[in-house]
Amino acid sequence: MNATLVLLLAALFAAPFTAAFGTARPSLTRPVAIVTTAIAFLAALYNAFRPGPVIDKEWAPAWGMRLHFEADGIAVLFALLATGIGLAVVIYASGYLPLHLHHEHRPEADQTRFFAFILLFMGAMTGLVMAQDLMLIFLFWDLTAIASYYLIGFDSQRRDARVSAFMALIVTGISAVGFLIGALMLDAEFGSFQLPTLIDTLVPNYESDIALVLILIAALAKSAQVPLHFWLPRAMAAPTPVSAYLHSAAMVAAGVFLIGRFYPLVTLRQWMLDGLLVVGIASMLTGGVLALTRDNMKQLLAYSTIAQYGYIVTMFGLGGTAGVFGAMFALIAHGLGKSALFLTAGTVTEATGARELSAVGDLWRKMPLLAVASALSAASLAAIPLTMGFFKDEYFFEAAAHHGRAMQIISVAAAAMTFCYLARFWWGIFGGPNIGDVKPVPFTLVGPIVALGALSLIGGIWPAPFAKVAEKAGQVALQSDDSFHPAYHIEWTTENGMAIAAIGIGLALFFTRRVWFDSVELAEVFGARFGPERAYRAGVLNLNNLSDRIHWIEVRDLRSRVATVLAPAALMIVFTLIFTNADNSFRIGRIQWDDFPLIMMMAVAAIAGLAAAIPRDHFSMALALSGVGYALSVVFALLRAPDVALVAVLVETLLGLLLFAFLGLLPRNVEHADVVPSDEPQEAGHRHRMRDWVLAAIGGSLAFLVSWGVLSRPAPIDSILEDYVELTPDAHGGAVVTVILADFRGLDTMGEITVIGIAFLGIATFIRRRRAR
Amino acid sequence: MNNSMSRQAARLLLLPTWMIAFAILIKGYSDSGDGFSAGVIAALGVIMQYITFGTETAEKLRPVRYARQISMAGLLVALSTAFIPVLRGQPIMTHYPGPGNAATHIGSLELTTPFLFDVGVFLLVMGVCIGIFDLLAHATRRERRP
Numbered sequence: 001m002n003a004t005l006v007l008l009l010a011a012l013f014a015a016p017f018t019a020a021f022g023t024a025r026p027s028l029t030r031p032v033a034i035v036t037t038a039i040a041f042l043a044a045l046y047n048a049f050r051p052g053p054v055i056d057k058e059w060a061p062a063w064g065m066r067l068h069f070e071a072d073g074i075a076v077l078f079a080l081l082a083t084g085i086g087l088a089v090v091i092y093a094s095g096y097l098p099l100h101l102h103h104e105h106r107p108e109a110d111q112t113r114f115f116a117f118i119l120l121f122m123g124a125m126t127g128l129v130m131a132q133d134l135m136l137i138f139l140f141w142d143l144t145a146i147a148s149y150y151l152i153g154f155d156s157q158r159r160d161a162r163v164s165a166f167m168a169l170i171v172t173g174i175s176a177v178g179f180l181i182g183a184l185m186l187d188a189e190f191g192s193f194q195l196p197t198l199i200d201t202l203v204p205n206y207e208s209d210i211a212l213v214l215i216l217i218a219a220l221a222k223s224a225q226v227p228l229h230f231w232l233p234r235a236m237a238a239p240t241p242v243s244a245y246l247h248s249a250a251m252v253a254a255g256v257f258l259i260g261r262f263y264p265l266v267t268l269r270q271w272m273l274d275g276l277l278v279v280g281i282a283s284m285l286t287g288g289v290l291a292l293t294r295d296n297m298k299q300l301l302a303y304s305t306i307a308q309y310g311y312i313v314t315m316f317g318l319g320g321t322a323g324v325f326g327a328m329f330a331l332i333a334h335g336l337g338k339s340a341l342f343l344t345a346g347t348v349t350e351a352t353g354a355r356e357l358s359a360v361g362d363l364w365r366k367m368p369l370l371a372v373a374s375a376l377s378a379a380s381l382a383a384i385p386l387t388m389g390f391f392k393d394e395y396f397f398e399a400a401a402h403h404g405r406a407m408q409i410i411s412v413a414a415a416a417m418t419f420c421y422l423a424r425f426w427w428g429i430f431g432g433p434n435i436g437d438v439k440p441v442p443f444t445l446v447g448p449i450v451a452l453g454a455l456s457l458i459g460g461i462w463p464a465p466f467a468k469v470a471e472k473a474g475q476v477a478l479q480s481d482d483s484f485h486p487a488y489h490i491e492w493t494t495e496n497g498m499a500i501a502a503i504g505i506g507l508a509l510f511f512t513r514r515v516w517f518d519s520v521e522l523a524e525v526f527g528a529r530f531g532p533e534r535a536y537r538a539g540v541l542n543l544n545n546l547s548d549r550i551h552w553i554e555v556r557d558l559r560s561r562v563a564t565v566l567a568p569a570a571l572m573i574v575f576t577l578i579f580t581n582a583d584n585s586f587r588i589g590r591i592q593w594d595d596f597p598l599i600m601m602m603a604v605a606a607i608a609g610l611a612a613a614i615p616r617d618h619f620s621m622a623l624a625l626s627g628v629g630y631a632l633s634v635v636f637a638l639l640r641a642p643d644v645a646l647v648a649v650l651v652e653t654l655l656g657l658l659l660f661a662f663l664g665l666l667p668r669n670v671e672h673a674d675v676v677p678s679d680e681p682q683e684a685g686h687r688h689r690m691r692d693w694v695l696a697a698i699g700g701s702l703a704f705l706v707s708w709g710v711l712s713r714p715a716p717i718d719s720i721l722e723d724y725v726e727l728t729p730d731a732h733g734g735a736v737v738t739v740i741l742a743d744f745r746g747l748d749t750m751g752e753i754t755v756i757g758i759a760f761l762g763i764a765t766f767i768r769r770r771r772a773r
Numbered sequence: 774m775n776n777s778m779s780r781q782a783a784r785l786l787l788l789p790t791w792m793i794a795f796a797i798l799i800k801g802y803s804d805s806g807d808g809f810s811a812g813v814i815a816a817l818g819v820i821m822q823y824i825t826f827g828t829e830t831a832e833k834l835r836p837v838r839y840a841r842q843i844s845m846a847g848l849l850v851a852l853s854t855a856f857i858p859v860l861r862g863q864p865i866m867t868h869y870p871g872p873g874n875a876a877t878h879i880g881s882l883e884l885t886t887p888f889l890f891d892v893g894v895f896l897l898v899m900g901v902c903i904g905i906f907d908l909l910a911h912a913t914r915r916e917r918r919p
Contacts, residue, residue, distance in 0.1 A: 642805040650813040654902060657820055661906065664913035730872035732885045734803030741807055742887040742894075746866045749890075750855045753897050757848040760901040764841075767908045 003052030004071045004130065007043035007079060011126035014040055015119035022112030030094040033115040037090045037122065041083040044126075047071040048080060048469060059133070064193055068132040073472030077328060078129035078257050080469065081335045085249035086122040088448040090115065092343050093241035095444025099350055100239050104155060114154055118245060121147040125250050129257055134183035134193040137261075141179060141218075141254065145172045148251050152238040164234040167536070171231045172251075175221035179258075182214035195261065199479070204268045212265055212272065215258065223255025223309045226282040230533035232306055236298040240346030243298055247305050248338035256312050256331060260324075263477040267319065277317030281410055283310030286527075288417035292424070292509075293521045295356045297345040300425055301338065307418065308334050308381070311396060318399040318407075324477050325484040326395025328470035333380055333389045333459065340377035340452035341425065344370060347445040348429055351438045357428030364430040366438045370446050371430040373453030378426045380456035382419040382506070383499065388459025388466065391486035393502065397495040408494075412502045419506025424513065463487070570699065573706060585709040598638045605631035613696075618663050626656040643737040665770075783825040790818030798895050799882050808891035812898025819903050828910045837903055844900025851893025854886050 014036035022029035057067040071079070097111045124147055128140035146169075153165030187193050189207045202208055217228075224232035224247075232252070236243055246252070259266070259276070266272045287307030294300035312334070315327035347370060354360045364371045376387060383393035393415055400411040459466045463486045471484035489496065509516075528534075554564045591599070608627035611620075633648035724744055725736055733739035741749050798811035815836075822831040831837060858867035868886045870876050876883040 643807070643810075646806055646810050647813075650810050650817070653817060654813055654820075657817075657824075658905065658909070661909040661913065665909070727872075731868070731887065732802070732870070732876050732883050733887070735801065735805060735807075737805075738801050738807040738891070739887070741809075742802070742890045743868055746855065746868070746887070746890060749894065750851060750866065753848060753851055753894055756901055757844060757897060760844060760904055763905055764908055767912050770912065 002055070003043065003047050003050060004055050004069055005052065007040065007047050007052065007071060008055075008069055008127060008130060010036070010040040010043045011079070011083065012123040015116050015123050018119050019112060019116040022115065026109045026112060029112045029115050033090050033119060034087070034094060036119065037083060037087045040122065040126065041080075041087045044076065044079040044083045048076045051076065054132075056132075059136075063135075064187065064191070065135045066133050066194060068136065068194055069127075069130040070132050071130060073469075073474070073476040074257065074260050074328075075130040077331065077469050077473040078253060079126050081249040081253060081332065082122050082125040082129070085335055085339045085452075086118070086245060088339065088452055089241045089245040089343070090118065091444055092244070092346070092448040093118070093239075095442040096241055096346060096350065097239070104157070106157075113150075114239070117147050117150045117154075118242070121151065121246070121250055125254060128254060132195045134186065134195065137195075137258075138176070138180050138183060141222075141258075142173070142176055144251060144254055145169055145176060148172070148235075148246055151242045151246060152235045154239055154242065155237070158237065160234075161237040164231070164237040168231045168235050170540070171228055171536070172218075172222050175218040175228070178214040179218035182211035182218075185211035185214075199264045202265055202268070204265075208265070209269065209272075212262065212269075213275075215262055216266065216272065216276070219255040219258035219262075220279055220313070221255070222258070223252045223313065224283075224306050225255070225279050225310060225313055226286050226306070227532040229283060229286070229306045230531060230536065233299055233302040236296075236302050240298070240342060240349070243302075244339045244342035244346070247302065248342060249335040252305060252309055253331060253335065256309060256316075256327070259313065259316050260328070260473065260477045263316065263324065264479050266316075273317050273319050275317075276313050280310045280312070280314030280317050281414075283307065284314060284414045285310075285410070288414055288421070289520060289523050290527065291421040292417060293517060293524065294421075295358055297348070297355060297357060297425065297429070298342070300357070300421060301342055301345060304381075304418070304421060305338060307414065308338065311392075311414065314411075315396055315399055318403060320399060320402070321474070321478065321480075321482045321484070322395045322402075323399035325470055325474040325482075326392060326399055328473040328477070329395065329467060329484070329486065330389075330392035332466050332470060333392045333456070336452050336455050336459070337377040337381040337389060340449045340456070341374060341381070341422075343445075343449045343452075344374040344377070344429070347441055347449065350445060351441050352436050354436065357425065360429050360435055361432035362430070362434035363438065365434075367430075367446075369450060373446070373450040375426055375430070376453035376457050377449070378422045380460065382422045382503075383415060384503070385488070385499075386457070386460045388456045388463065390460060390499070391463055391467075393499055394486065394495050397498040401494045401498070408498060412498050412505065415499075415502035416505035416509060419503055420509040420513070423506065423510045427510075570702065573702060577702070577705060577709070580709070582709060585713045587712045589712070598635060601631050601634045601638060605635065618666070619660070622656065622659045622663065625659070626652055629655070643735065779825050783821050787818050787822060790821070791815055794818070794895075794899075798891065801891055802883065802885070802888055803881065808894035809898050812895040813902060815895075815899045816902030816906070820906050823906060823910055828907075831910075832907070836899065837907055840900045840904035840907060842900075844897050844904060847893045847896025847898070847900060849893070850896065851890050854890045854893065 014033070017036050018029060018033045021032040051071045055067065055069040059065045059067045069075075093114070097114055098108060101108055101110055121144060124140045124143035128137060128144060131137045131140055149165050149169040151165075152168050153161050155161040183193065185207055186198060186202075189205070189211070190198055190201055192198055192201070221228040232247060235247065238246070266276070284307050287303045287305070287310055291300050291303035291307060294303060308330075312327045312330050315323040315330065317323075347367075348360060348363065349355055351367065352360050352363075380387035380389035383389045396411055396415070397408075400407045467484055467486050474484060475481060553560055555561060605628050608624050608631055612624035612628060629648065629652035633645050633652060636648055637645035724740055727744070728734070728736050728739045731739050731743045733743070794811040794815035797806035797814065798808055801807040801811065819831065819834060819836055822834060836843060854868075855866045859865050868890075870885060876885050878884070882888070
């Protein structure tokens with residue numbers, strides 16, 4: 001069996017399966033979600049041992065798009081994270097969500113939606129990491145953004161949840177458009193959407209630079225890197241399992257994934273690596289400093305995520321084997337550790353009702369198992385020896401060691417801050433003074449954390465299996481066969497020295513926190529005042545106002561509504577008139593005696609048109625308009641166009657009847673009143689009348705000029721019409737007009753009749769609502 | 774309009790109107806007229822009943838009661854003729870039989886997919902015209918006699 005396909009399908013079908021079973025029977029939601037996620041995880045695990053073959057099928061050949069999936073090293077690493085941590089989170093959520101819905105006074109059935117979207121995210125993420133076609137990557141990339149929108153806004157009754165969901169969607173969605181543009185530019189320049197082809201053929205030039213920068217911006221926005229980081233702390237409005245999943249292993253990981261995928265192209269330009277380095281360091285320091293003083297548990301973890309992904313981006317920026325292998329390994333270590341800490345925060349909030357570190361304490365005695373598990377996870381993130389995270393810092397320091405003194409100091413400072421805020425997090429919950437009571441929590445709220453914590457410990461003692469996964473991913477990113485064997489070196493090396501320094505400084509920071517706490521907290525005030533979130537808010541607000549203003553012009557009254565449609569159309573026609581070559585137009589042909597009936601009918605039409613312009617009551621205006629139509633259909637008949645004449649008569653009849661019927665809908669006083677409103681002041685009425693005359697004169701003469709210009713232009717000699725006439729017998733038809741409508745230009749007809757159907761629905765809704773009022 | 778002449782005429786004219794619509798539909802592919810005109814003519818026959826007999830009587834006619842279903846069925850027929858070739862791996866709106874292949878005849882009517890498409894258009898247009906008129910008739914009736 002094709003292992004790649006199994007993984008892809010297992011991940012993609014988890015969500016629809018869960019939704020279908022859950023909708024039929026709400027009690028089935030949780031078991032189905034857990035089982036489907038477990039299957040996807042097993043498939044990912046299988047691919048780790050025996051990567052499946054490449055899937056490469058035609059998709060849209062005309063555009064060079066292919067269904068191209070590959071379970072390579074990067075795909076396996078991220079698929080393992082997405083499905084593995086997904087499994088832990090889904091199990092956790094199966095215990096958490098009923099409690100959450102109960103707190104929010106929502107029906108239990110809402111959980112189906114929750115699980116369906118979380119699994120949709122998992123599927124999108126798995127598809128994303130396996131895709132090798134840029135358009136497929138874009139498709140799954142946007143799917144993750146959509147799923148995250150619904151997940152972050154799951155508590156849609158709360159305003160902050162909606163605002164946060166929208167913010168995440170806007171920031172990651174707009175940058176995704178940048179990705180699309182980049183992908184199209186690469187295709188235009190190098191003729192392929194296939195990443196392997198691009199890696200083989202790309203020679204960096206100006207266009208590819210722009211494309212890659214756009215793609216990197218999309219990646220950095222998704223990974224919540226400075227200055228597009230502000231959506232991540234806001235996204236903490238989501239239920240805790242969502243935060244645990246999206247912000248450790250899935251959504252933000254997608255950004256770093258993209259950097260890894262495009263790494264062979266990025267390394268072609270040193271300045272791009274330097275750019276990554278700058279962004280990574282900025283995120284590392286910003287996130288670290290802000291995390292130091294957060295009181296809200298999830299906020300602290302959110303800023304720590306920004307900092308930790310800053311680490312990873314920095315490592316990619318530093319490059320080399322140490323940097324890239326280290327980044328891949330850090331992804332695993334961080335995913336396991338951070339999801340466990342998020343889940344810990346959720347469990348603690350569930351048990352005590354507190355969301356702030358200052359509102360809990362001394363849970364060490366009451367929840368010992370949770371305390372140990374989250375201590376392991378925190379230790380792993382803080383890079384304590386004997387946990388998995390130790391190696392991530394080891395390679396981080398190794399990569400930094402070759403980049404000068406400043407880089408070494410920055411990396412030690414970042415690691416020390418990491419140690420300090422994680423110590424604050426853990427101590428704030430499990431140590432300190434005893435505050436409040438603890439409710440018992442179901443085991444599903446502790447078990448997944450224990451499993452994740454255990455993995456962090458196992459990875460510290462026996463890193464080989466995790467290193468193997470990271471090695472394969474790193475090899476794909478580096479396009480090399482280098483190997484990666486993290487191990488403890490008990491000797492004096494620069495890296496060990498930096499690690500000891502980081503832990504030492506971290507400890508010192510932790511114990512002196514009373515001294516610096518207030519001054520560091522000012523950073524938050526500074527960020528709120530001058531940070532990029534203000535720019536975002538101002539941008540959204542101004543765009544919204546602009547849209548409101550245009551909307552108001554359009555809906556103010558009937559006149560402005562018609563004007564918003566007709567005025568731009570008229571402008572375009574004026575432009576056409578001015579810029580069209582009018583050499584052969586505007587001629588006056590000769591009039592012959594045979595044309596006499598035609599001219600008579602046109603005169604009738606003109607007189608009827610004039611009659612329609614005389615303002616009396618609506619009824620006679622409608623009659624006069626019908627008269628114009630009937631006269632024109634006679635003109636068509638005289639021009640020997642029976643099909644057009646027939647349709648014109650029929651449409652005129654139908655329109656006339658409909659018009660009279662609609663007149664019946666008008667209020668009585670309007671129906672019989674003068675067309676010109678008489679309640680206006682004399683002078684204003686006069687002015688309006690003048691304006692109407694001017695507008696009518698301009699509009700009428702323009703229409704006249706356009707018709708004259710078009711009709712007096714001689715027909716082109718090579719007209720497609722002759723082909724139509726010639727081909728009609730081949731199409732089994734006799735009447736050219738009908739054959740054109742149903743066959744040659746059938747696609748147009750199809751579009752038009754669809755519009756008729758939709759218009760019917762619109763009219764039905766409109767009239768019904770009017771009646772209901 | 775309580776004129777007995779117009780009542781008589783309207784009652785007598787309904788079936789011939791439909792006959793003509795039907796003839797135009799069938800003849801459409803080889804002669805003047807098409808599914809659209811046929812649909813409008815058929816609808817006009819029904820609208821005539823509204824005008825002469827009023828909403829209650831007209832609504833007893835079958836096409837009025839099922840106007841919505843007729844229109845949607847027509848749209849479905851037309852869209853399926855357009856999209857079924859896609860399922861068979863051919864471009865959208867491919868018609869059968871192709872050029873040169875003989876089509877089945879019923880009298881002078883050739884059974885081809887463009888004709889089926891035209892039937893879809895006919896049903897849609899008829900349904901929509903009658904449907905809109907029915908909606909209007911209801912809306913105006915309520916407003917007139919509260």
